Amino acid sequence: MSESVSGQAFRDALAQFASGVTIVATRQGEQFDGLTATAFSSVSLDPPLVLVCVAKTASAHDAVVSAERVGISVLALEQGWVARQFARHGIDKFGGVPLVPDRGVPLVDGALAHLECRRHARHDAGDHTIVVAEVTAAWAAGGKPLLHYARKLGGFAAESTVHPETPLTTAANGERR
Amino acid sequence: MSGEILFLAGSPSPSSRSSAVARALGSRLEARGLRTGWYSIRDFDPADVMLARVQAPAVAHFVEAVRGASALVLSTPVYKATYAGALKAVVDLIPPDALVDKPTLGIGTSRLADHGGELAGAFRALFAFFRARSVGALVVLDDELTLGDGGVATFAAAAEERLTAVALALSLAVEEASPARAAG
Numbered sequence: 001m002s003e004s005v006s007g008q009a010f011r012d013a014l015a016q017f018a019s020g021v022t023i024v025a026t027r028q029g030e031q032f033d034g035l036t037a038t039a040f041s042s043v044s045l046d047p048p049l050v051l052v053c054v055a056k057t058a059s060a061h062d063a064v065v066s067a068e069r070v071g072i073s074v075l076a077l078e079q080g081w082v083a084r085q086f087a088r089h090g091i092d093k094f095g096g097v098p099l100v101p102d103r104g105v106p107l108v109d110g111a112l113a114h115l116e117c118r119r120h121a122r123h124d125a126g127d128h129t130i131v132v133a134e135v136t137a138a139w140a141a142g143g144k145p146l147l148h149y150a151r152k153l154g155g156f157a158a159e160s161t162v163h164p165e166t167p168l169t170t171a172a173n174g175e176r177r
Numbered sequence: 178m179s180g181e182i183l184f185l186a187g188s189p190s191p192s193s194r195s196s197a198v199a200r201a202l203g204s205r206l207e208a209r210g211l212r213t214g215w216y217s218i219r220d221f222d223p224a225d226v227m228l229a230r231v232q233a234p235a236v237a238h239f240v241e242a243v244r245g246a247s248a249l250v251l252s253t254p255v256y257k258a259t260y261a262g263a264l265k266a267v268v269d270l271i272p273p274d275a276l277v278d279k280p281t282l283g284i285g286t287s288r289l290a291d292h293g294g295e296l297a298g299a300f301r302a303l304f305a306f307f308r309a310r311s312v313g314a315l316v317v318l319d320d321e322l323t324l325g326d327g328g329v330a331t332f333a334a335a336a337e338e339r340l341t342a343v344a345l346a347l348s349l350a351v352e353e354a355s356p357a358r359a360a361g
Contacts, residue, residue, distance in 0.1 A: 030305040031298065059294065081338050088335065090290025092283075092297030095313035096342035098349075 018149035021075045021083045024052050024131075025094075025106035026060075026067035032094050032106055033063035036086040038148045039128070040072070048135040049120055053128045059089045065122060065129050071105030072133075074113040077144040080153045082108055113140045180355065181214035182206055182347070183246035187253035187264025189218065194286040197330040198317050198340075199252035202284065205344035211351060214242060218263045226266045236270055244275050247351045249309070251300070252284035255292045259299045260285065268303070276307035280350035282343055283314035286322065293318055310354060312346040315339055 025034030039053035050072065054061050064070060075083055086093045098109035107114045117133035124130075145156050184203060186196045196217070203213045216239060218226070225233040231240070243249060251268065253260040260283070283300030287293040293316040304311035321336035332340060 030301050032301065081342055084335060085339060085342070090287065090293035090318060091316040091339065092294075092300070092314035095282075095297070095315050095339060096344075096346035097313070098346065 015150050018147055021079075021146045021148050021153065022052070023073045023075060023082060023086050023108050023111070024054070024064055025071050025073070025086075025108075026063055026069070027106055028063075028067075031063075033060040034086055034093055034106060035060040035064060036083045043132060047120075048138075049132055050115065050117065050135060051130055051132045053125065053130050056127050056129060060093075061129065065131055068119055069105050070117050070119070070131075070133060071103065071107040072115040072117060073108035073111035074115075075108065075146040076110060076112050077146050077155045079108065079110065079146055083146065083148075083153060111141070112143050112145055114138065180247045181212045181242075181245070182248040182250060182351065183214045183216065183242055184250045184252065185264070185267065186215070186217040186219075187251060187261045187267070189261070189263060190254075191219070192324070192328055193252075193254065194317075194319070194322060194324060194330075195252040195254050195284055197324055197328045198284050198286060198315065198322065199250060200328070201330045201332070202250065202282075202315065202340060202344055202347075205340065206348060209344070209348050211247075211348055214246065216242070218261075218267050221267060226263070226270065229270060231270060239267075240271060240275065243271055246279070247355050248280040248282070248347060249276060250282045250284060250347070253286075253296075255285055255287040255289075255296050258292045258295045260296060260303075271307075273307065276304075276309040278354060279307075279309050280347055280354055281307070281309040281311045282347050283311075285314060285316045286319065287316060288319045290318060310350055312343060312350055315343045 019038045022037045022040045023034055024037050035058050037052045041051050043049040043051050054064050082097055100107040100109050105116055115135050116137040117135050120134045121132040122129055147154055147156055184199050186199055188195050207213055221235055225236050230236060253264045281304045285296040297314040297316055300314040317336045321333040323331045325331055
């Protein structure tokens with residue numbers, strides 16, 4: 001019996017992890033490129049580091065991984081179309097997408113938060129490359145976030161009541177601890 | 178300023194897919210109360226274009242229309258991984274200062290996704306040369322587009338979404354670039 005999980009089981013389990021949705025974008029002169037990334041995380045406060053995992057099959061992989069500077073935009077709920085457009089190959093990903101004017105890196109206007117980043121490190125990780133970037137500037141506008149969960153995009157509903165006494169359930173055996 | 182959004186169709190074919198996408202965008206813009214004007218590379222005497230006869234009446238009239246337009250939209254099929262050469266020949270007749278700060282959009286239809294990306298980059302470089310206020314390109318892949326009777330385009334959901342996005346972006350750019358007109 002194989003020791004490794006099946007691809008389907010891996011994907012199904014990880015699809016249960018909800019995340020925000022970001023656009024990671026670069027420009028070299030008039031060459032713009034970017035991609036939609038949900039595998040994004042803060043890493044360190046001192047120095048201020050974030051990471052993004054970029055699929056090696058992504059058309060923008062080489063541009064993003066080799067860029068000295070990237071802009072990261074945390075998308076708002078109404079920007080699902082931007083997420084879909086940047087996830088597609090063979091079109092103008094930036095077509096009709098409003099950008100914040102006069103910035104050195106492409107930042108999607110109307111996003112909840114913007115990060116300007118400088119490359120810090122790259123790590124090879126299977127079929128992805130982990131890009132660790134140092135945040136050189138950050139702004140938060142706030143609003144309603146776009147979330148990715150179970151292969152769908154949607155919104156966030158805050159829990160109305162907190163029940164700290166509710167015991168945790170382990171998904172693997174369904175037993176309460 | 179005439180305030181028209183000027184379309185230049187770059188396909189030599191009368192039943193062009195890229196022209197159908199341009200017409201679909203034009204309908205969207207007209208529905209938002211914007212006026213459109215239409216040119217095709219077929220309107221020109223090929224000799225005027227190939228020999229850059231800028232004094233020819235048809236060419237002079239076109240250049241005047243471009244200068245007076247509130248925006249310029251180019252449409253083209255992908256030929257040899259980029260825009261049609263005939264379209265480029267007409268664009269070469271436009272004086273280099275005629276599009277400064279003017280909203281522009283490229284429309285392209287492509288069979289291959291790789292070429293769609295190349296076309297988007299080619300439009301970006303072209304509009305950057307003119308120092309235009311580009312809203313980018315609307316690239317529609319062949320499997321996202323069906324032509325019905327009378328050349329009416331029907332789009333797959335993803336392409337429809339991009340069409341809506343560029344229509345909004347272009348109309349906003351026109352309004353921002355022509356505040357007097359928007360106020361009146």
